[in-house]
Amino acid sequence: MVKKILVIIPCYNEEETISALLDELISLQISDSFKLMIAVINDCSTDKTPFLAEKFPVTVINLPVNLGIGGAMQTGYKYALQNNFDLAIQIDGDGQHPPNELYKLLECWQKTNANIVIGSRFLYKQGFQSSTMRRWGVKYFHWLNHFFTGIHIYDSTSGFRLFDRRAISLAVKHYPDEYPEPESIILFTKSGLKIHETQVIMKERQGGKSSIQHFSQLYYMVKVSIAMFFSYIRK
Amino acid sequence: MAKIQIIVIIVNIIFLAFIAKLITKVKLREEYAIVWILITILLAIFSFWRKGLDIISSLFGVYEPANFVFTGFIFFILVYLLHLSIVNSKQQRSITELTQEIALLKEQMKNNKTTQSN
Numbered sequence: 001m002v003k004k005i006l007v008i009i010p011c012y013n014e015e016e017t018i019s020a021l022l023d024e025l026i027s028l029q030i031s032d033s034f035k036l037m038i039a040v041i042n043d044c045s046t047d048k049t050p051f052l053a054e055k056f057p058v059t060v061i062n063l064p065v066n067l068g069i070g071g072a073m074q075t076g077y078k079y080a081l082q083n084n085f086d087l088a089i090q091i092d093g094d095g096q097h098p099p100n101e102l103y104k105l106l107e108c109w110q111k112t113n114a115n116i117v118i119g120s121r122f123l124y125k126q127g128f129q130s131s132t133m134r135r136w137g138v139k140y141f142h143w144l145n146h147f148f149t150g151i152h153i154y155d156s157t158s159g160f161r162l163f164d165r166r167a168i169s170l171a172v173k174h175y176p177d178e179y180p181e182p183e184s185i186i187l188f189t190k191s192g193l194k195i196h197e198t199q200v201i202m203k204e205r206q207g208g209k210s211s212i213q214h215f216s217q218l219y220y221m222v223k224v225s226i227a228m229f230f231s232y233i234r235k
Numbered sequence: 236m237a238k239i240q241i242i243v244i245i246v247n248i249i250f251l252a253f254i255a256k257l258i259t260k261v262k263l264r265e266e267y268a269i270v271w272i273l274i275t276i277l278l279a280i281f282s283f284w285r286k287g288l289d290i291i292s293s294l295f296g297v298y299e300p301a302n303f304v305f306t307g308f309i310f311f312i313l314v315y316l317l318h319l320s321i322v323n324s325k326q327q328r329s330i331t332e333l334t335q336e337i338a339l340l341k342e343q344m345k346n347n348k349t350t351q352s353n
Contacts, residue, residue: 075335
């Protein structure tokens, strides 16, 4: 049976990268057992992102109010659930996640049948590795996640992820809205989902700005730690 | 009656009138107004019954009635702020959900239109 896959691209002011990304995604060759569809979630961009995206044969969902990455992602999952997609893959709109790495997530999913597959930068340390500061941050989250869940996720901040139907329906019900990645791992493991990591090669962001910068890095660490703790003790 | 009592009573009356006006103009929901009305009543009671403050403070073992008033009010304000944060969080959740629904509906409508025109 052909599996329907929705590629979810949350975008906030990504006019520099969105066209190239969509170009690459559309020309992607994947096996016949998969059918790829693309949904761009425009999180109230103030630049030309939605107009550029409309030129491609993709679904563009325009949020009338800026919700942040988590809320935008959740919109994608809701769309996936409503339209009966079997799998959802989230890709950042800034070009960090090369589309041709997508098949690695699919391969891992076929092999392991996990509910969630996370594309990781750090399993074999290939490709863009990010700054020292951020790597420390990622190590810290690896430790914290291991502490709470007992499983090893080396790149828990990675937004390059594949969700199966069970994971999608969970994310539709509850998904953190500000910095969702590390926190959601706890939510999903607590619900008994199987999470696997697979090596992918990421690039440096090709344009736009990270949502996490300078002083907010500290805020990010604190906020996410607290959120993880409370996700852990939540029933 | 001491000067301060008269001042407090007048302020109280103005405050009550202001709250009443806000409610009648539907600028303040009744559930929030209850708290403010209760406070004005409390203030009114103690402005008429000055000894009451001394009695209650000594009941709690506080030497200065003024300290008792400050502590009590600060605690109350903190609780009320927490309540407002809860209200705010709930609203944020509702807004998120509404935004997502609207976005998805708009997309669906756009889809329907293109299939109809084809």
